[in-house]
Amino acid sequence: METETTTADPLVLGTHTLQSRLIVGTGKYASYTQMQEALAESGTECITVAIRRERLIDADGNNLLDFIDTQRYTLLPNTAGCFQADDAVRVARLGREILLGLENPGADWVKLEVLADTKTLLPDPVATLEATEKLVADGFQVLCYSSDDPIVARRLKEAGATSVMPAGSPIGSGQGILNENNIRICLEYLKEGDPDYPVIVDAGVGTASDVSRAMELGVDGVLLNTAVAHAQDPLRMATAMRLATEAGRSAYLAGRIPRKLYATASSPAEGVITDQPR
Numbered sequence: 001m002e003t004e005t006t007t008a009d010p011l012v013l014g015t016h017t018l019q020s021r022l023i024v025g026t027g028k029y030a031s032y033t034q035m036q037e038a039l040a041e042s043g044t045e046c047i048t049v050a051i052r053r054e055r056l057i058d059a060d061g062n063n064l065l066d067f068i069d070t071q072r073y074t075l076l077p078n079t080a081g082c083f084q085a086d087d088a089v090r091v092a093r094l095g096r097e098i099l100l101g102l103e104n105p106g107a108d109w110v111k112l113e114v115l116a117d118t119k120t121l122l123p124d125p126v127a128t129l130e131a132t133e134k135l136v137a138d139g140f141q142v143l144c145y146s147s148d149d150p151i152v153a154r155r156l157k158e159a160g161a162t163s164v165m166p167a168g169s170p171i172g173s174g175q176g177i178l179n180e181n182n183i184r185i186c187l188e189y190l191k192e193g194d195p196d197y198p199v200i201v202d203a204g205v206g207t208a209s210d211v212s213r214a215m216e217l218g219v220d221g222v223l224l225n226t227a228v229a230h231a232q233d234p235l236r237m238a239t240a241m242r243l244a245t246e247a248g249r250s251a252y253l254a255g256r257i258p259r260k261l262y263a264t265a266s267s268p269a270e271g272v273i274t275d276q277p278r
Contacts, residue, residue: 009253011221013162013198014162015141020042020045020242021221021246022044022221022242023223024046024225025048026064026225027225028229030234033067036068038237041236041238045072046075047073047076050081070104076106077092079092084114085130088127089135095110096110108140110142111145112132112145128146129156132161133160136160142163143161146165147167148183149166150185150186154189163197164190164199165199167201167203168203169203169204170203172203172225173206174205174207176205176213177201177204177213177214178204180213183201184218187219198220199220200219200220201223202223205224208240210227211241212245215251
C-alpha cells in the first residue's frame with residue numbers, strides 16, 4: 001500500500017499550508033547557485049531569509065532574490081541578528097514590505113529571533129516575549145525561535161505565537177537534540193487541549209538522523225540551514241534531510257513498539273518442530 005506523507009499529511013502554520021515539513025534557510029552556502037540547487041533537492045516549500053543579516057547582493061553583484069523562485073517558495077522573513085525587541089519588530093516590518101513588493105504570500109508572517117548574546121546565539125526569553133506580543137498586535141503570524149524551556153514555550157503560545165520553535169541545540173552547532181525530555185514536555189504543554197498546534201524544532205541539527213529523531217518525537221516540522229549549507233556535499237545532504245523528515249514523520253504516525261528489557265521472539269511458539277518419540 002502506498003502512503004503519501006507529503007500530500008495527505010500537510011503542515012499547517014496559521015493560514016499557511018505546506019506539503020513539506022522541512023523548512024530550509026538560505027544562508028552560508030558557497031554560492032547562490034549551490035543554494036538554489038540544495039533548496040530544490042530538499043523538497044521544501046518554505047525558505048527563510050534573514051532580512052537584517054543577509055547581503056542581498058554578493059561580491060560578484062549577484063542578487064539573492066534572482067536565485068529564488070518566489071512563485072515556488074513561500075518566503076519566511078527572519079529577524080536573525082537582532083538583540084532587542086524593538087529591533088526585531090522593525091526588521092519584521094521591513095521584511096513584510098519587501099515581500100509585499102514581491103507579491104509573496106510570506107508577507108504576513110515572520111520567524112522571530114531575539115538573541116541574548118553572540119557567543120551562544122540563544123534566545124533572550126524576555127525580549128522574545130515582548131517582541132511576540134508587539135508583532136501579534138501588529139497582525140503578524142509569529143513563528144517564534146525559543147529555547148527548549150517548556151515554561152517559556154507556553155508563555156509564547158499564550159502571547160499569540162502561531163508556532164513555538166524550540167532549539168534542539170545552539171544554532172549551527174550540529175549537536176542534534178540535546179534534551180529530548182524537554183522537547184517532549186514542550187510538546188505536552190503546547191498541544192494540551194490544542195493537538196494541532198504546530199511545534200517545530202529550529203536549530204542545532206547536524207545530520208539526517210537528528211531530523212528523523214526530532215520528527216519521531218512528534219514535532220510537526222524541522223527548520224535547518226547550516227547542516228545542509230556546510231555539509232561536504234550540500235546537495236546530497238539536502239536530499240537526506242528530505243527523506244529523514246518523511247521517514248521520521250511516518251515512524252511517528254506508525255507508532256514504535258515499546259522498549260523491553262528482555263527479548264521477545266519474532267516467531268510464534270506454537271507449531272515448533274520437536275523431537276517425536278519412536
